[in-house]
């Protein structure tokens with residue numbers, strides 16, 4: 254059997270009409286729907302996020318990750334407490350039970366310590382731990398705002414692609430979305446003997462609705478599609494988008510959250526990537542969308558990387574998230590939760 258060429262690469266979609274809200278957005282939505290039904294990954298162009306802003310974030314992130322580890326540890330995650338913010342060192346995060354060969358800075362919507370949700374000690378809500386790199390704070394906040402705004406538009410496209418009103422997700426889940434944002438550095442550094450490391454990031458699916466990722470020019474991301482593992486190489490000026498477990502759950506499996514992983518970086522240069530997770534509000538109870546043709550909510554847990562049945566989940570999105578996060582940072586769970 255031969256595989257058709259379009260199954261071997263991920264689609265690149267010009268979302269400019271969706272971002273502008275012009276009549277062409279229905280056609281954009283149809284392309285997004287096709288990608289979500291096929292494998293749940295697509296690139297977007299024409300997204301309107303300023304290239305200079307992205308460049309600035311890359312430059313400042315390089316400056317940050319080039320600092321000595323003991324300097325970066327001044328902003329370590331343990332100091333972020335329940336907000337789950339801050340720096341984690343190389344090998345500090347476990348995906349699928351094994352250390353990843355990456356370091357990172359965890360960020361999210363900036364809420365002051367006086368905010369009622371922070372006062373109420375709601376997990377993953379709070380102030381960021383911004384490293385003292387001049388301009389970093391402003392650039393991170395501007396980038397999160399720009400990409401969050403894109404997330405709202407893309408969710409409108411996803412709603413239209415399911416035959417729903419454009420505002421479907423905003424009305425139920427994302428008028429105040431949970432935004433988690435990470436800066437990752439995958440150093441091109443050998444793994445010490447005896448350490449059980451295989452991947453930059455091990456195979457996993459994302460937890461929420463939609464992930465919007467900027468990756469630099471190095472590459473390494475790969476996606477497990479029905480046609481097998483395929484590369485998601487860097488495409489200049491694009492974002493890679495993929496759907497998460499909650500959209501899989503809501504659509505009864507019509508839009509699958511697709512497993513992906515990142516190869517260990519051996520390029521000789523650091524690789525940067527910036528995933529922004531556009532997710533339902535922490536308190537939102539995730540419900541199945543009624544009446545979607547072809548949605549059978551099949552229990553696919555035996556095929557899934559985590560052996561979980563997303564369709565059996567009932568509850569607040571925040572509880573789903575905390576359960577996952579505590580597995581990838583087992584030692585922090587004991588410290589802060």
Ligand SMILES: O=C(O)CCC(=O)C(=O)O
Nearest residue numbers: 454459468474515526528
């Ligand atoms: O670094 C990448 O390209 C992907 C990262 C990723 O999959 C994640 O953070 O969920």
Ligand SMILES: [Fe+2]
Nearest residue numbers: 457458459513
């Ligand atoms: Fe991911």
